[in-house]
Amino acid sequence: MKKTIGIAAALAAAALVSIPASASVKNDVEYLIEQMKSSDCTFVRNGTEYDNLQAAEHLQNKWEYAEDRVASTEMFINEVASKSWFTGRAYQVKCGEDTQTSQQWLTERLAEKEKLN
Incomplete structure (x- = not known):
């Protein structure tokens, strides 16, 4: 319970000091979600396995919820797409x-994208 409150407080604080996501952040996040969607990988969230489409949908939903508080692609990866807000457990x-x-x-996919640009 303390972790959930801490994460919620961190996101609320970030909302006060950050600006809405820039076009480049949105582009990067959409790219990362698309990479998940088109992968042959399995996404493990809180011990349960999800296919690539379910994983992409989950990340899309979290992005839509947090978009106005995400100031960078790294913030999306580290604070939104890498762990459960409820349990704090890392996604695999x-x-x-x-x-x-x-x-x-996700960091590897972003690095691959940056090499292409």
């Missing part, structure tokens, strides 16, 4: 035999 992404945190997976 399983691709074949490899498992990593969603924070790592």
